[in-house]
Amino acid sequence: MSTPRAETPPVTGRARLGPDELLMPSPKLRADQYLLVLVNACSAVDPVDSVGLSAATGIAAKNCGLVPVFAMNSGLLVKGHRRATYLPSEKGRYVARAFKRGEAEGLAAIRNKWKGQWFARAVKDRCRYGPVSREALVAKLLTAARAGSERIKRAHILLDLMVAVGLVTVEESGELHWFEGVSPAHAAGTDPHSANISREEARADDSAEESPTGEALSDTTEEASDRAGHEERSARQEGPEMPEAEVPRPRTEAPAQDQALVESGVGGDLLSLLLPPILLADLTRLTQAEVLELHSHLTAVTALTAKLRGHRVT
Incomplete structure (x- = not known):
């Protein structure tokens, strides 16, 4: 008598990350909600949990609890002393201080701290020759994260989050482009002196950035290889060095083939x-x-x- 085989559970997508997969934000929150929870977490003085974040933002506690994991991976939060609690890192406190001065400065601070992250470098590399479609950037993020198509919603949320903080801008054509400055959506409210505030603080914090490892090293190598290949192709196209060009002297008479035009009065x-x-x-x-x-x-x-x-x- 044969033993009945256990039913195979339905595949609903991976619950855990793959061995080499990089973390992307949960699709259960919109980018603006994600940003709201993130800023409140960075502004915390004492260790904060999902319940405290929910009370401060009005977003469900179970969804607030999805934000700190990505925030820790991107360097803005660290684990607190108690279980499931979090504290802002030095980068997070830098972001909180900037938001106290204004939203535009706060968003600029997040851009400053995220521009070296794997997702920012992936998008910047994809946009190095100009604006591209949203689908192209989503595909680039999935590839950089070593994730499958079942993670596409996470890639879309990550891209929305980059647009919200101004790392990526939307062109008039609808295409997306890498942008390191102030997002056009917030340009009108930017303090003219904001660019000069806390520059020494930003430089001091950047000098303490960790050296890229793992994915960072592979991306850096890939970028160097792309630049080398581009320079080599340009050198082949240029060919041998051309002699210095000379400015031609003014013509004193029309060539023979233009003589008919000159005689007709039209001019050459x-x-x-x-x-x-x-x-x-x-x-x-x-x-x-x-x-x-x-x-x-x-x-x-x-x-x-x-x-x-x-x-x-x-």
């Missing part, structure tokens, strides 16, 4: 040719092949001029 320079409006009826003088060639030339001139002016060509 490009400006005099382009200033009079060209009407659609004028295109009837060209063959189909010449119209296509004119279109390609004008498109190229437009693209190169926009590049020289610094505007993006879409």
Whole structure:
């Protein structure tokens, strides 16, 4: 008689982190709620628990208890003397002092303390060539955290949190970009003297930052490799050193192929040719092949001029 096999429990996602997985915030709180609990925890004078955070913020205690773990991993909190209690670290106290001076300074303080974290470095690396889509940054965070697709909600919350503190900004196109300065959403309320306050304090605290280990070292190596590869490709494209260019002397007479234009009174320079409006009826003088060639030339001139002016060509 065969022994009945135990039923396999349904797979609902990993309850614990994988061996090498990095922690991301819980999706049970919105980014603004997460930030509210975090600031209150950093402002605590005595050891605080989830019940105390709930009383201060109005958020359920079970959800407040999800914040300190990520805050400890990002360096803002440390464990208290009693079980399930927490205290602000030196970085956390720095953040609390900044928030007392104003929200803009507080957010700047969080950016200052988080810009060296693995998630900030991952996003900065992904945005090194310009704005990217939200999906691209979420995928980058999952890869950097060595997490599977079941953690995608956590990656979205982490990205929302970075937007909330101003590490990531939303472009007009809807794409996201790395930004180290003041978030545009808080720029209007920024004290003009805020940039000069506590700079010595920030530098002194940064000098005591821990050396990157584990993930930090691997990311640093990867960034160095990317830079080296980019420089090598640029060197190959540039080729051998070109001789110094000479400024051509002014022309005293028109070339033979432009002589007909000069004799017709139009003139040989490009400006005099382009200033009079060209009407659609004028295109009837060209063959189909010449119209296509004119279109390609004008498109190229437009693209190169926009590049020289610094505007993006879409």
